Amino acid sequence: MPDPNASTPNAEQVDRALATVIMSSAAVPSEGGRCDVQTRARITNLGEYSFVLVDLAVTMSTHGTLEAAWAQNSLLGADEHPLSLGLPPLALAPETRSDRARFAMDTARQTWHLMEPGRTADVTFIQPVTGIGRLATVVDLAAQPVEFERLSTLTSVLSQFRGRTWSAMPEWGEGILSELTVFPYQASEILTVPGDCRSASTGQ
Numbered sequence: 001m002p003d004p005n006a007s008t009p010n011a012e013q014v015d016r017a018l019a020t021v022i023m024s025s026a027a028v029p030s031e032g033g034r035c036d037v038q039t040r041a042r043i044t045n046l047g048e049y050s051f052v053l054v055d056l057a058v059t060m061s062t063h064g065t066l067e068a069a070w071a072q073n074s075l076l077g078a079d080e081h082p083l084s085l086g087l088p089p090l091a092l093a094p095e096t097r098s099d100r101a102r103f104a105m106d107t108a109r110q111t112w113h114l115m116e117p118g119r120t121a122d123v124t125f126i127q128p129v130t131g132i133g134r135l136a137t138v139v140d141l142a143a144q145p146v147e148f149e150r151l152s153t154l155t156s157v158l159s160q161f162r163g164r165t166w167s168a169m170p171e172w173g174e175g176i177l178s179e180l181t182v183f184p185y186q187a188s189e190i191l192t193v194p195g196d197c198r199s200a201s202t203g204q
Contacts, residue, residue, distance in 0.1 A: 017143035018047030019115070021187035025137065027197045030128060035197040037127045041139045041187065045115040052112035052177055055142035056087060058125070061100040064133020066193055070101040074126040084121040085113035086172030113172045115143070132195045138188045146178040 022042045030036040041058075045051060058075060062068050075083070075090040083089075088111065093102040105111070115121065129135060157170055 016047065016181075017049075017051035017145045017183045018045065019051065019141075019143045019183070019185050020044050020046055021139055021141065021185050023137065023139060023187045023189040025135075025189055025191040027129070027191060027193045029197045033130065035129050035193055037129055037135055037191060037193065039125055039127070039137055039189075041123045042120060043115065043123065043141065044120045045117055047145075048117050049145055050114060050116050051143045051145045052114055053085065053087075053141055054110075054112055054144050054182060055105060055140075056090070056123070057102060057104040057140045058090065059100070059102045059138040059140070060127060061136045062129070062133060063099075063136065065131040066129055066133030066135060067098070067131050068101070068135065069128045069130075070096060072128045073101070073103065075103045083125075084123050085115070086111075086170075087113055087123065109174065110176060111172060111174050112144075112146075112177050114146075114169075129193055131193075133193060135191045135193055136188070137191070138186060140184065140186050142182045142184050144178050144182045145180045147180075 020043070022044075023039065024042075025037055025039040027035045027037050043053070060068065060070075060073075070092060076092065077089055088106065088109070090103040090105060093104055096102060123139075127135070
């Protein structure tokens, strides 16, 4: 970890994407006796250089008598519950079972999602469940540092703002921006879901 008191960037900051992922979940009553588990994954760029998110996946599993309607997870329909950073809707992995599901980005479509230094972005999603038990959630993401000169050269687009045409840097796009090392990060959480959803508590 770089020295937070250093006045100039260390060499390790130049070629590393420094990120943190903090999760929080809550269960709230929903229609038909169900619960909606609302989860927030808060991603922060801790370094002094921009990076792009090149991959994001969410793995969830149920324990006890808890049952989850994986196909109704809001990660699958970003039109209803838009994701941050221009992230596209995720897809259910083929190995999904009744007690375990993995939501992942389309491997056939290469996209990048920009995180400037100091920026925080929330990725929020809802998972409907029924029954009593625990819901375990793991978020995996991959961050890749990107050189600003390359970023500004490859991503600048002309956009209209207040009647004028400006050169703008979009928040996301398609293609590959960097050949630098990719750094994976992971965060996990276990939510205890009671029968009435009114006294849900979190724990690791």
